[in-house]
Amino acid sequence: MNKNFIRKAHRWLGLLFSLTILMSAGSGVIHNVMTRTQAPPPTARPSGEGLDVSLIQISVAEATAKLPEASQGVSAVNVRSIGGEPWYQIYVNGTRGAQYVSARDGRVDAAQDERYASEIASTFLGGAKARKTDFLTAFNNEYINIFRILPVYRFDLDDEKYTRVYVSTVTGSVTRHTDNQRQFEATIFTNFHKFGFIPNKDLRDLVLTTLTFATCVVAILGIFLFFLTRPKRR
Known part of the structure; x- marks a missing residue:
């Protein structure tokens, strides 16, 4: 192999793709900073102040009978405490959102989903509205x-940090809790580590793959160059 060609290729390719290495290293630094400055993801925990089961007056079968869509089948039923009262949260096959039926009197109220989300956010924020x-x-x-769960509600707190939470x-539970400072760090990490500044995912993946492959080529050329230029034994 031509040692001069490998040396020049290693030098110029290394210079060309050194930005990728710097960005990767920078994202590693930011990641360590984020582990120190940001709390871990919120843990899922029951919302509300407890469920008074004595208020449940109708059965699950009676509740689902209130929904004409339930004839298609029901995939899940949860009992939620909303406003101090028990509600059936019913997921009907073929529909994405939940239906809400009062476990106390059987009334149907779709607005309970947003109300429930608001209570989850308030509980997480220590009672703040x-x-x-x-x-x-x-x-x-x-x-x-990376947060995986959709759909979610976003709630903003009017404080000096511009706190916001995302609720499922x-x-x-709260699926994400952030503010301006945390988001600033997260944005830097996303741009450095995953090239988040490229909006098109297919193009972003292509660029990341190309640059990562080129970095591997530079490393391989460096290994070849080491063995080709090492001093020969007498």
């Missing part, structure tokens, strides 16, 4: 696909 600002059915730049009524 947050305002609903969005309902997400798709991931975006802040609520990215399916799990009955």
Whole structure:
């Protein structure tokens, strides 16, 4: 092999793709900083102040009978405490959202989903009242696909940190808790580690794969160059 060619290829390719290595190293630094400055993801826990089972007056079968869509079949039924009263949270086959039927008097009220989400957010924030600002059915730049759960409600707290929480009524928990400082760190990490500044996922994956492969080539050339240029034994 031509040692000069390998040396030049290693030098220029290394210079060309050194930005990728710097960004990867930078994302590692930011990741360590985030583990120190940001709390771990919120744990799923029951919301509300407890469930008074003595208030349940109708059965699950009676509750589902209140829903015409239930004739298609029911995939899941949960009992939720909303506003101090028990509600059946019913998921009907073929529908994405939940239906709510009072376990006390059998009335149907679709507005209980948002009310339930608001109570989850308030409980998580120590009783503070947050305002609903969005309902997400798709991931975006802040609520990215690593959080996995959709749909979610977004609630904002009017404080100096601009705190916001994302709430799932399916799990009955907060799926993400962030603020401006945390999001600033997360944005840097996403841009450095996963090239989040490229909006198109297919193009982003192509660029990441190409640059990572090129970095491997540079490393392999360096290994070849080491053995080709090492001093010969007498």
